[in-house]
Amino acid sequence: MKYAQILFSPTGGTLRTAEAVTGVWPDEVETVDLTDPASIPRSFRREDLVLIAVPSFGGRVPSLAAQRLAGIEGNQAACVLLCVYGNRAYEDTLAELRDLAEQQNFRVLAAIAAIAEHSILRQYAAGRPDAQDGERLGEFSQAVLEKFRSGNETAPALPGNRPYKQPGRTSLVPKAGKGCTACGLCARQCPAQAIRLENLQTAENALCISCMRCVARCPQGARRVNRAMTAVAAQALKKACSVRKECELFI
Numbered sequence: 001m002k003y004a005q006i007l008f009s010p011t012g013g014t015l016r017t018a019e020a021v022t023g024v025w026p027d028e029v030e031t032v033d034l035t036d037p038a039s040i041p042r043s044f045r046r047e048d049l050v051l052i053a054v055p056s057f058g059g060r061v062p063s064l065a066a067q068r069l070a071g072i073e074g075n076q077a078a079c080v081l082l083c084v085y086g087n088r089a090y091e092d093t094l095a096e097l098r099d100l101a102e103q104q105n106f107r108v109l110a111a112i113a114a115i116a117e118h119s120i121l122r123q124y125a126a127g128r129p130d131a132q133d134g135e136r137l138g139e140f141s142q143a144v145l146e147k148f149r150s151g152n153e154t155a156p157a158l159p160g161n162r163p164y165k166q167p168g169r170t171s172l173v174p175k176a177g178k179g180c181t182a183c184g185l186c187a188r189q190c191p192a193q194a195i196r197l198e199n200l201q202t203a204e205n206a207l208c209i210s211c212m213r214c215v216a217r218c219p220q221g222a223r224r225v226n227r228a229m230t231a232v233a234a235q236a237l238k239k240a241c242s243v244r245k246e247c248e249l250f251i
């Protein structure tokens, strides 16, 4: 048998949260990185335990993550779903992730909604996941391991609506500022392949998913989104994002 984590984590919050869960698993954990198309296709076996982790974008699974999950065959492997959000809301993300996992023949044993720093409005959920989150996630992960070993296959009830809410489309396309040295790292690491090496200044509107990978990874801190637009969004979401939310655990 093997342990694995399938992740879509453009800026690292989903990865850090996933590691709080898989860090207590007793063996090496293989990683399938859905931001890298070369990581797919993959297949698992019934005896495996897999964490499937995505961020919530507009209360939904990022469409690129959903597309890439379709290249993975679960073959009845057990899975834990993890949705990570920026302290606003995750709405239909877990419901959609469950449907996607089941379409790929995974058996859902448990699910988690957890909070990480908001990757666009970084003042919200700053420092999350923190030590308190880590402790709760680690304890829950032990309970998941026990369920997995016991052979109990009951599926948890999860929140969310079908049909899912309409996905929002953000027009926040990061651009390169004066500090750009044209190293091309942003183009090489863009999950959506939206940045062309011949034109690093911007990203293709039709491909960019506003995931903020290029902003987070630029070694010069030279990529930015429009400040006026983020200020408006920050104000609009202030109430929803400001009160600390806690991880929700479903087993």
Ligand SMILES: Cc1cc2nc3c(=O)[nH]c(=O)nc-3n(C[C@H](O)[C@H](O)[C@H](O)COP(=O)(O)O)c2cc1C
Binding pocket: 008, 009, 010, 011, 012, 013, 014, 015, 055, 056, 057, 058, 059, 060, 084, 085, 086, 087, 088, 089, 090, 115, 116, 117, 118, 119, 120, 170, 209, 210, 211, 212
């Ligand atoms: C395009 C986009 C849409 C987002 N939508 C939401 C949302 O609807 N609710 C929320 O609480 N956080 C939202 N967030 C914040 C992310 O879910 C959160 O920061 C997550 O940790 C990002 O994962 P990553 O660090 O692995 O990239 C959004 C972030 C982006 C980039």
